[in-house]
Amino acid sequence: MDKTKKLWKPFSDVLRKALPSTCRLEASNYNYNFTSRIRLLSSSFSSSVQEYSFGRRQLSSENLGFCGRTFCSVTAEKVHNATCWNCNEAPKAVPFLFCNSCRSVQPVDHSVDYFQIFGLEKKYEIEDENLERKYKDWQKKLHPDLVHSKSKKEREYAAEQSARVIEAYRTLTNPLSRAIYILRLEGVEVNEEETVTEPELLTEIMEIREAVEDAADSQALNQIQSSMQEKLIHWSNSFASAFRNRKCDEARICIRRMTYYRRVNEEIAKKL
Numbered sequence: 496m497d498k499t500k501k502l503w504k505p506f507s508d509v510l511r512k513a514l515p516s517t518c519r520l521e522a523s524n525y526n527y528n529f530t531s532r533i534r535l536l537s538s539s540f541s542s543s544v545q546e547y548s549f550g551r552r553q554l555s556s557e558n559l560g561f562c563g564r565t566f567c568s569v570t571a572e573k574v575h576n577a578t579c580w581n582c583n584e585a586p587k588a589v590p591f592l593f594c595n596s597c598r599s600v601q602p603v604d605h606s607v608d609y610f611q612i613f614g615l616e617k618k619y620e621i622e623d624e625n626l627e628r629k630y631k632d633w634q635k636k637l638h639p640d641l642v643h644s645k646s647k648k649e650r651e652y653a654a655e656q657s658a659r660v661i662e663a664y665r666t667l668t669n670p671l672s673r674a675i676y677i678l679r680l681e682g683v684e685v686n687e688e689e690t691v692t693e694p695e696l697l698t699e700i701m702e703i704r705e706a707v708e709d710a711a712d713s714q715a716l717n718q719i720q721s722s723m724q725e726k727l728i729h730w731s732n733s734f735a736s737a738f739r740n741r742k743c744d745e746a747r748i749c750i751r752r753m754t755y756y757r758r759v760n761e762e763i764a765k766k767l
């Protein structure tokens with residue numbers, strides 16, 4: 496029993512530790528203004544348009560909800576930067592983070608999500624091999640060092656845009672962070688303080704803890720680490736399937752598992 500008790504705290508630490516990279520999500524990221532979404536999507540992602548281009552009758556909560564929830568529909572103050580703040584040109588590409596006409600960095604538009612920043616379809620599996628190149632391309636345009644001689648306003652825009660692109664890249668390239676983020680985009684929050692209740696997982700947690708504590712050498716720790724890696728891949732695939740099938744509870748379970756296994760790997764890495 497003592498051992499079980501011991502596990503509660505570390506596990507909530509686990510979740511807290513796993514979340515910082517995604518906690519800074521802006522509230523507007525979870526809110527949807529469908530008119531603007533459709534406009535943004537239709538100008539950039541032809542494959543996604545169909546998903547959102549329902550007739551008005553079809554825009555029901557049933558179609559838009561995830562796990563019986565509905566997206567929050569709000570009137571966004573500003574859905575995207577309509578024109579360049581500097582030269583007043585209309586954007587030639589979406590998302591509009593940078594003006595190609597006058598080469599000035601635009602203010603952050605929080606209605607643009609991380610997937611849109613990289614021109615990705617909003618789905619869990621990322622198949623874009625060019626993600627890193629796209630990330631570097633953005634940084635070549637937005638990096639604060641590139642605007643050091645410009646106005647204070649633009650330097651601030653560059654600092655914010657650059658930080659957001661880094662955060663977007665970090666979030667999307669990490670399977671766990673990406674899972675939490677994509678659920679949040681659907682209006683589903685993952686409670687980081689939620690305690691583990693599944694008996695099966697509790698037993699497993701105890702066994703893994705014991706194995707880590709009893710590991711005699713780095714070889715034994717490496718073995719546990721690769722077993723955790725396999726579990727991470729397995730639960731990441733399960734999350735993908737749960738998300739595709741809009742099974743909210745299953746998706747949450749997958750996130751809890753991934754959070755735990757990642758934490759074990761972090762602990763092992765410290766010991767190695």
Ligand SMILES: [Zn+2]
Binds near residue numbers: 579582594595597
């Ligand atoms: Zn401009």
